[in-house]
Amino acid sequence: MSNIFISRVTINNFRNFNFFDIKTSHKQVIFGENESGKSNYIYALQLILDPSLSDNDRYLSDSDFNNEISDPVKSHSQITITIYFSGFEDSKTLLAQFSDALVNVDDEKHLKITYNYYPEENELGEIEYKYNIFKGDDENKTFTARDRRYLSLKVIKPLRDVDYDLKNIRTSPLHKLIEQYEIDPNKLILIAEAMKLQSSTLLDIDEINDLQNIIEKKLINMLGEVSDLRVNFSMAEVNPARVLNALKLMLSGRTLEEKSLGIKNVLYITMLMLQYTSDLVPTIIKERDYIKYIDCNSSSILQESYKKTEDGNYILIDKEINKKLYEFFQKNQRIGIPHVIIAIEEPEAHLHPILQRLVFRDFIFNNNKSIILTTHSTHITSISPLEYMVHALKINNTSSKITTFNDLSLTSKDKKDIERYIDVSRGEVYFGKGVILVEGIAEEYLLPEFAKLIGFPLDEYGIVVCNVNSTNFVPYRKLLNKLAVPNVIVTDGDFYYENQDESREYHTLYVESDSRNYGFLGYEIASKLLLYFDVSNELLESGIFPKSIIEKHDIFLGDYTFEIDIFLKSLKNTKSISAIINTYNDISNGGPKQKENFYNELMNGEVYKCLNKIEAKGVGKGRFAQRFSSMCIKENIPDYVVKAINRIIEKCYPDE
């Protein structure tokens, strides 16, 4: 059974949003820097859906117009917020209540609800602003408090006082949950009576009795025996209507007051989720409801799945809930249950990173309810599938934009690659100021060092190096462009000679005397990549873009492979040569002869032979790069890498 969720949002002129129109998913993980509009986005949803807002709150003011409109009132501007919903078809409650909100978009049915803040001329000819929230396309079908009884948004604020909310009867989700059971009042009376009795027997000790008498006497002396002034002590609430208010939740045998804020947050949010999520198949059925179900159904599925307790209720026998049972309750679903979409702002508060991952993996994957989160936590963003991500992007000081990644047109394999990368890299691309995309581990180790050597420590500049482990940069660039994160690609040129039979010979250096045709695989890949981004007008006849164009689009290529380009560059300077030699000597397991060979080959310019030695067993490019990163100097850095680093700095900090 699917659950209702917000599938599309458009906003016009509201606060820092000029306009956007996004498709959203069953879960929304909203991220973005401070002041980028995350809260305003949630507030826009609240304007329509949150029952705790007053009519007055929904009445916006001049200051709520987007700043880009210079004189909104004079130009009779309007603020419009539209929410579309999907996944409502299985709920009879929603179908019964919202037929007016039905619209057909691209042959799919949605519920559509619109908030509109608009000018109207009054009888005196003055312009007055009014607001209207309506269902579907008909402004007359107003969306009212009655509608919010069945479809609403509950926002849990980032600065929450969990301690207070858990302790306070009025706000405690625990007590709301208990209320939902609608426990038989007669049972409560029994509990209250028993507690009363227990309490008075237990307290029947001399000291307490003495105190009772003293107080009672004092009162009677003071007031006379005018009314009932008997004094008693009690250890518990004995009013049946309130007896369960005294319930306290204990965790590992301790009261919550003694537990950490983090655990309390997890507990609080868990209970809230329970409060607003009701499973289709109930775990407990009251006798009268059970009889009604049995009465109007011939199937024996209930008898098979529930057993009667001594208390008279029927409880679900602990086993896998089968399809038949789901179907039964789909058909006989409880009517009138509110559908609440929960928005939690910064759920990571007070949570250890490991807990963040565990808790939100559960929220996101093990929950069929629609949830909206705003977060700064890479532990949350890193585990979220791409389609759940909602990016709040600051365009300038007054304007922001919200984007999602549902229209990235990625193949499922690309999408999986990206998600895996995002997971292992803890979602760093989402928070980078700029990104350098590289194809392998060597670049990943060395580029930060190289950047530091030329005066741009990437960490301080908020730039991350992202290793895509292949040359398939397309999905990454799509994602980054959508995120509006500046990025450059650093990749190998992969020079080759072409033989008579059109086969290619790689791993060889250019020699002037060789008359064969030659080319660069890297340029071919880069050109293909650029075609994805609509840069076709400058294409050469060979189907390859000239280097200048490729670099203009922030792709920087070496001639051969990363290491070879480093070696060739390093040969121009003795210090840079020794940085390489020393690194090799440090990590090689070979004897002095082998190290001497390496030295000789390098000095002779036989760099591919050197590379073979590095790739040999027991060394490896990764290990070499790791060690080299602590040895390298400015003179080791190939020119194209320098260019790439300069470019990304330029793009991220155009004013410096």
Place this chain on the structure above:
Amino acid sequence: MNELRKSKLKQIISDEQQARAYNSNAHTTVIAGPGSGKTSILTLKALKLLENDIREPQGLGCITYSREAAREIRDRLHAFGFKSNGNSFFGTVHAFCIAEVLIPFAKLYKHFEISNPIRVASKTDRTKAYQLALRKFKYSTRDVSITEMNRERKIGILGISKIKIPSYDIALKVAKGYEEILHANKVIDFEDIVNYSTVLIQREAFVRKCLEAKFPWLLVDEYQDLGKPLHEIVLSLLLQTEIKIFAVGDPDQSIYGFQGAIPAYLEELATFTNIKKVILEKNYRSNQDIVNASEAVLEQNRGYVAGTRKEERAEFSFHVCDSEMIEQYQLVSDNLIPQLKSSGIPYDEIAILVGINSEVNCLAAMLSEKKIPFYISKHDFERTELIQWLENCSKWTLNNDLFSFDDLFIYWWDFLNQNQNNFNSNEISERVKLFKLLTDSIIYKENLQDWLKYILDGLSLINILNGSLLLPDELDNLILLQKTISENRINFDMKSFSELGRPRDQVTLATRHSSKGLEFEAIIMLGMEEERFPHYLSLHDADKLAESSRICFVCISRAKRICILVRSLIHTIPTRNGPWQKSFDKSRYWTLLENWQNEYGYSILEI
């Protein structure tokens, strides 16, 4: 539970058949003979379901044939203490189809090409399209009437039902042309409203799913009058959704064959396997003689039993005039009514039933002359839902206890939402506005005309109706109402307007068709000549003849005790060669009743 409801419920529980219908949890058809208390069962059943089985935001669908019947059910619900929350529907098929099917769903299925927003054809639109269609096929109004054309459109709807009705090919041709013209003008008429809804329900699973979500129960009153489209809607919902159907009707009272309604549909519904069939055999209106005599007219033995007036005998009398209707009117006003009155029967327990509307008017003129107060349930204006609402407004204005302001407002708010373009206001301010307007209107209570004007102006009703897409004929109707009031032929004041539905110490004049649903101590049936009743055109058509018998059955069963028949020996018929004084024999129903009287009767009324 209030006292009224308690006592009605007690009555139902004490009748085994009524109790079975009331308690049924399955699909049910209830065959409800005359006076069997079907409206009570329907209303109490609705209340029971709303309280026990239906939870907000679900509601109940209750469909009736006439607006009058819908109003009756709403009034009774109110009297039983029911508070509407706006989730349930009580009204006619047309209202149901517009509000619950076309408005929410038509726009989702563009390929049906239903105009959006929905625009209902006005009377002028319809007449014009009909005339154009006739011209197109070179027919005249004599070849095909509007009624015949519309009947074809109703019976032409396809679906699950296996009942075949012979089609009239010329009318069918004109009907097709008519629809093309209407739809080219982007308007739809009443037949379209039901037909399009039927097709939407039949073809679109999602529409059925939504209706199922909204209405776990569908109650249908007067099933025999509702015709084929509704029958197909019900069958589609019965077989393809979880909606429980509770259909009440009486095949013997099916008298709208000219509109395409036939008794067979209800009978067919009762044959579906999972449907419980309940027959209410007790008649709580008439004595046993009337029950038996009415069955004699029908030439059927239904075995109905009088549940009241035990030991009482019926009185029949037969009166023959020399010529024309005029003598019958004279007999009625000079002899019959005064004598009934003097025997202790109040005016409002007497009804005079005639064949056609023009006879009602002639009789009315005569009674006026003789100063006999009378009541015509039919007015120049139609008692539309809006007019009924205005009646209720006047009722509430006169006495706040007689009607619920909440119910008044729910109608008004829906009305505004459906009919006002670019409407923007909030519910509270409209509520306050209506409350204040009605409360203030009390100063005009002495003058209905002024009161109505004050209300119409205060609500800007004329303005709203001018732009209304759904109620194109309502404005003209409202003007007719104002004209009727200003002419003051029927002594119209606030009180009589607020009680427009029922006679107040007045003799009721009605056509035989419109007598349906009413009841009187005594009925007087005029024009009981063969070839006039049954009509000569029906004599050689078995279906029409059977329907004519049912009409007579309906008329007789209106009476609780007294039944008077009147005929003339000669009627003048205008012909091409001048008037023709034709002599008429007694109606076959006269003969049947006379024979019954001779065999089983007790006394002939001494009049």
